[in-house]
Amino acid sequence: MSNSISSNFNYLFKYIIIGDSNVGKSNILTRYTQDKFNEQYQATIGVEFGAKNLTINNQIIRIQVWDTAGQENFRSITRAYYKNSVCAIIVYDISNRDSFNSIQNWIEDCKMQSPETVHLVLVGNKCDLDKREVTKEEGLELANKNSMVFFESSAKDNINIIEIFNKSAQTIYDNIEKGFYDLNNENCGIKIGVMNNNNLSNNIQLDNNNFGPNNFIEGCCR
Numbered sequence: 563m564s565n566s567i568s569s570n571f572n573y574l575f576k577y578i579i580i581g582d583s584n585v586g587k588s589n590i591l592t593r594y595t596q597d598k599f600n601e602q603y604q605a606t607i608g609v610e611f612g613a614k615n616l617t618i619n620n621q622i623i624r625i626q627v628w629d630t631a632g633q634e635n636f637r638s639i640t641r642a643y644y645k646n647s648v649c650a651i652i653v654y655d656i657s658n659r660d661s662f663n664s665i666q667n668w669i670e671d672c673k674m675q676s677p678e679t680v681h682l683v684l685v686g687n688k689c690d691l692d693k694r695e696v697t698k699e700e701g702l703e704l705a706n707k708n709s710m711v712f713f714e715s716s717a718k719d720n721i722n723i724i725e726i727f728n729k730s731a732q733t734i735y736d737n738i739e740k741g742f743y744d745l746n747n748e749n750c751g752i753k754i755g756v757m758n759n760n761n762l763s764n765n766i767q768l769d770n771n772n773f774g775p776n777n778f779i780e781g782c783c784r
């Protein structure tokens with residue numbers, strides 16, 4: 563798995579992270595892109611940006627992530643970033659029932675603003691905490707109801723963070739092969755890079771060995 567950011571890529575996938583304030587969106591991003599975690603809460607003002615490259619079947623995929631502020635007063639700014647997203651990661655905090663109760667609204671909001679083809683991922687973060695208010699089963703049920711992939715994660719203990727991005731990137735890559743997106747239209751959230759040789763193969767292989775098709779509810783938690 564390549565961690566370097568290059569201006570050259572085969573495909574760029576545009577992601578957005580949404581969810582209530584304080585659920586850990588920014589730390590999921592910094593854990594993924596920089597392997598960093600910040601104990602001190604620093605509210606995101608508007609939108610922040612991060613990116614990381616990964617390799618799928620010898621194709622360089624640049625994951626470009628827009629991390630949005632959960633605070634209500636930034637909502638009009640952050641909504642503008644839903645457009646052109648190929649993937650939306652919708653996050654709640656397993657120790658905060660209110661953040662879980664908000665998820666349906668985030669899903670509806672996302673469906674209204676994003677392309678029809680957007681890939682939705684539900685994440686119950688902070689699964690390292692003993693103080694749990696939302697069970698894993700409730701998260702899974704909500705995800706199934708909305709045809710979403712589900713993970714519990716911990717940005718703090720680095721549980722399932724890479725898997726969130728690897729699994730979604732593989733699904734999107736797989737969908738490209740199936741002709742699911744109109745790649746001539748960048749509004750689908752995928753940009754074709756200069757390195758692309760259109761040599762897509764059926765044999766998709768992520769370089770990260772600990773990634774598997776059924777691991778989205780494994781590895782975490784109590």
Ligand code: GTP
Nearest residue numbers: 583584585586587588589601606632688716717718
């Ligand atoms: P906004 O920017 O306001 O929308 O918040 P956010 O969702 O980006 O939350 P942020 O990543 O800033 O994290 C909020 C607080 O939760 C911080 O104090 C983090 O240290 C803490 N936190 C984030 N992820 C985890 C986690 O996995 N486990 C635990 N225990 N704490 C976490």
Ligand code: MG
Nearest residue numbers: 587588605606
């Ligand atoms: Mg934030």
